[in-house]
Amino acid sequence: MKLPTQARTVIVGGGIIGASIAYHLTKLGWSDVVLLERGQLTSGTTWHAAGLVNQLRTTHTMTDLCRYGATLFSSLKEETGQETGFRRTGSLPVARTPERLTEIARLISLGKTFGVEAHMLSPAEIKELHPLVDISQVIGGAFIPGDGSTNPIDTTQALVKGARSRGAKVLEGITVTGFGVEEGTIRSVVTDHGAIACDVAVLCAGAWSRDIGKLAGVNVPLYAAEHMYVMTEAHKDIRSNLPVLRDTDGYIYIKEDAGKLLIGSFEPKAKSLPMSKLPGNFQFGELGEDWDHFEQPMANAMQLVPLIEQLGVRHFLNGPESFTPDNKFILGEAPNVRKLYVASGFNSQGILSSAGVGKAMSEWIVEGEPTMDLAELDIARFNNFEINERFLHERISESLGLLYAMHWPHRQFETARGIRETPLYSRLKEKGAVFGTSAGWERANWYARDGVNPVYEYSFERQNWFECVRAEHDATRNSVALFDMSTFGKTFIEGPDAEAELQRICANNMAVAEGKVVYTQMLNSRGGIVADVTFTRLSETRYMMVTAAATQPQDMNWVRRNLRPESRVVMTDVTSGFAVLSIMGPRSRELMQKVSPADFSNEAFPFGTAREIEVGYATALAQRMTFVGELGWELYIPTEFVGQIFDLLVKEGEPLGLQLAGYHALDSLRSEKGYRHFGNDITPGDTPLEAGLQFAVSFKKDADFIGRAALERQKAEGLTKKQAFFRLKDAGPILLHDEPIWRDGSIVGRTTSGAYGYTVGSSVAMGYLPVPSENWAEWLATGKFEIELAGVRCAAQASPRPFYDPENSRIKI
Structure with a gap:
């Protein structure tokens, strides 16, 4: 296909993220989309991904992004006719320690606020679902039946087929060599086959996004690390559709794949990889085997699933994946170049997040601003020093392992301090x-x-x-x-x-x-x-x-x-x-x-x-x-x-x-x-009126401030949610955030933040609740409120006002 000279949107990168953005943009009616890939589709990092699809993550925003994938991937074949290889085998996170079991229980509790089906399991129940597990190694776990896995290449092709059917052009063998930027706004994407004038450009080139971003003067703080997994030989005892095992204490995952086992790792200290070490046209290439590095993960896998010790290894795969210094994605419009968007740095979670990211980014592009809370992932969050290569090299050795490390409250980075x-x-x-x-x-x-x-x-x-x-x-x-x-x-x-x-x-x-x-x-x-x-x-x-x-x-x-x-x-x-x-x-x-x-x-x-x-x-x-x-x-x-x-x-x-x-x-x-x-x-995603901050909004001033019309509509129509305050009746438990809030036996919200209140003598929290038809204060006072903490409901008092000095008398003395 001949390179067009003009397009409304040019997407750089033909992995699953670029394909998903193209798919969702065309779903929103933007048909004039060009997707550029320097090699073949999926040839960078997508092709060697393990393809895990999990719905629950450690934060509300991340869960909101990731749970959509299981829905989309299961429907793509019907829409496009292209197989995706998606299987709902369920996932099986297991715990070797009490602390890990608590972490899993907190995750399952968060899932309840999204309506994600999940169940805590005993070791015996784990054995029923996955007979290969040596349950003497675990103390419990959970089962999330809606999770599964997909084939990254087939899924990308399905997304591309859907985008093409609505007018998108997909061009392979095209290398981006620069960007045309005028008055701080993107005007064109320059390639080795010519330039394409455009209104919008999207950079989603995986581990190569940092270097390509520099061509437009945009800092994309990410760095590559070596990510390894092995594929075993087949065995008659490996039954099809086993749930995906996630042994985060052993920093491993184990997935059944056509009667074989795929064993991957997110080890505590990873091998950072300067992109300069890769060939210039690295496509379907692999890095060398490193059994010294993979020895401990493999030993952990054999301990959990003893059958592995009897199996030969058919393939040791080692490929580059991109990671960010804070272990969060990089999304959004570049701070210094208008209409140039970035979707990169997926910390080896690109497959499971691709559907949600494609939807969220396409809505951001079409609407000109995010349609959901993406503040924690916004590319604008970074400071200039975070592009420093020495800093990235050190930090990324830790970032990879944080995916499976304990997500302790107040955990601090240990590298690049x-x-x-x-x-x-x-x-x-x-x-x-x-x-x-x-x-x-x-x-x-x-x-x-x-x-x-x-x-x-x-x-x-x-x-x-x-x-x-x-x-x-x-x-x-x-x-x-x-x-x-x-x-x-x-x-x-x-x-x-x-x-x-x-x-x-x-x-x-x-x-x-x-x-x-x-x-x-x-x-x-x-x-x-x-x-x-x-x-x-x-x-x-x-x-x-x-x-x-x-x-x-x-x-x-x-x-x-x-x-x-x-x-x-x-x-x-x-x-x-x-x-x-x-x-x-x-x-x-x-x-x-x-x-x-x-x-x-x-x-x-x-x-x-x-x-x-x-x-x-x-x-x-x-x-x-x-x-x-x-x-x-x-x-x-x-x-x-x-x-x-x-x-x-x-x-x-x-x-x-x-x-x-x-x-x-x-x-x-x-x-x-x-x-x-x-x-x-x-x-x-929250307005000052919902948050109880109306005192910080001036409707009296003449200025038409950004968001004023929306707040005035909200005032006229009435609020549907409102922030409330909570205090546990038991002095023992520690609240953090994202715990389900129950009223009279039903989940009505989740905590947004929590901490121990030393003056009031127990944990306190805030959270949004639906506004009832009756009096707000009375509804809070008469309901039986509980906050679920790792599966245990704790009695709580709800209030429309803070529990400490609601009259603000202390600050005025």
Whole structure:
């Protein structure tokens, strides 16, 4: 077929992801689609995938994406006439340890909120379903009957056939050599056979996406790793349609395939693979066998299924797969090139997610914004350092194994650490800080005390830091605590048009006096929350946007993307220029008065305002804000001055009961107070009205802010869901997130976030519930509420208001 000179959409990459996007775009009526593959379809990484199709993942978003595959793959043959090889054999995750059994039980509980059929099993029941398993090796597991496997090549061909039937053109043997970009927008895809002018381009070239992205100046932070599996000989005892075994404690999976067994691994320490080691035209190639590396997974497989020891190996396959530094997919419109979309970095989950990703990405392309919550997967989340090859090489050796590692609460990355340190890092470490990581920053999560080992000891129960954090929490509630919040993202947005532009982009009123702090959300056209930030008006023409470290790149991208081209506005990331000390608690005013001559009274320094003050030997911008529900100030200090101010605050705070506190205490405190966490409690799928944040929306201002029309429709039509607050009646269990919420024996929702509330004496959580026809508060008070935790229902109290200081009296003292 001759290369067309023009197309509405050009897709780069002929694996299952590119095929799925083409299929779903044409389903939405975009028939002018061209799919380019430099070799043959599926020739990169798709062809050697194991083809597992699982519905349940560890987060709500990932489960939402993956469960669609089982439905689509089972219907493709009827639609296209092309066999896919999809089989609903079910999957059988098994546990060798009690901790793993808890993890599996949590996954099965999450599945209930989606209506996914799944059952916990005893070892004897596992034996019935899979007679080859040596059940002396396991203590239990689960069965998910709707799961299965598919043939990656056949499934890709079926998707391509469906796309072609609706007008898509699929061209093989075409190598992309560049992109035409004008004024920050994609205009063409350049190939070795000529250029194709286009309105939209989609990059989904698997492990090669990083290098191809560079041709357009787009950073795609992914890196390859060697992924290995073996195929055994056939045996009469290997019956057809055995469920797929997933032994994550042994970091292996075992799939029956035409009377043989396929044994694959996600080992703890993988072999990172520089793409430079592959031939230039690597298509259906394989990497060399590495039995030294695969020895332990194979031993684990023989232990679980003893028959394997008797079987010869017919094929050892070793091929490249692409992984990302945070083990999440890369989806969305490139931050710096409009209409260039990326769908890559699938961490060896491309087959099982391909259907959902194709649907979600095609809707994003057609609508111009996501139609579901994809914030955690958005390519805009990355920082520039994450394209660094040394960083990727080290981190990806860990990323592969994280798929089968224990998904512990608060688990921290172990590789590529120490990338970004706050100015106080050494001081905090000397005082017992135990660090976690976010956006590359080393952050003090908790402080070891009373002989506690200053390292994480993970558990689904109370971890070793539990009592240490209690002390930090109690100090914040009863005296004063000091948090190093220097990792906050800080962005100056300034210029003559700053106010007018922010009035359009933000939901709250930005036309405030100098020195006023505004809490606001930024919304998509559906009224969904894409950012949760504060703005401080520093002058008539300058604002400072403060956001979480993890979301700053996305938040900056959203503002930048929505500025009018003619606007006179400049954005500057000043994060590294300012350290932030957060002084919180009922005695914070006393401490501030000891270190500064400024007036910190309510009258002189009301809540929600900012003042420049003298402190120690320097000046700082002090903001009276809180994310813990107590009186307090945040000090924004030029980084070179923060050391001496920190030392002074610690010295003067000691008589007041000052404690250093970290992010785990912050999470506990904000959860008790009902402060929402972006990405959990508020997402692009939730509106401020549903989240109870209507106070941060200004319907009085004249500006037609993004999402206003949607919120006004929602107000007029009424809410269908609303956020509620929960507290367990038993002090023991630890809530996290994504646990089913039951009312009177029926599932009505799931928790969005949870933490132990030290002040209220039990775990607390937030979650959305359907709005009843009767009175909301009465419906919550009269129902029998339970929260399911790893299969066990725990009695809970539901409330329309937070359980700690619902009147906000503490922050105004």
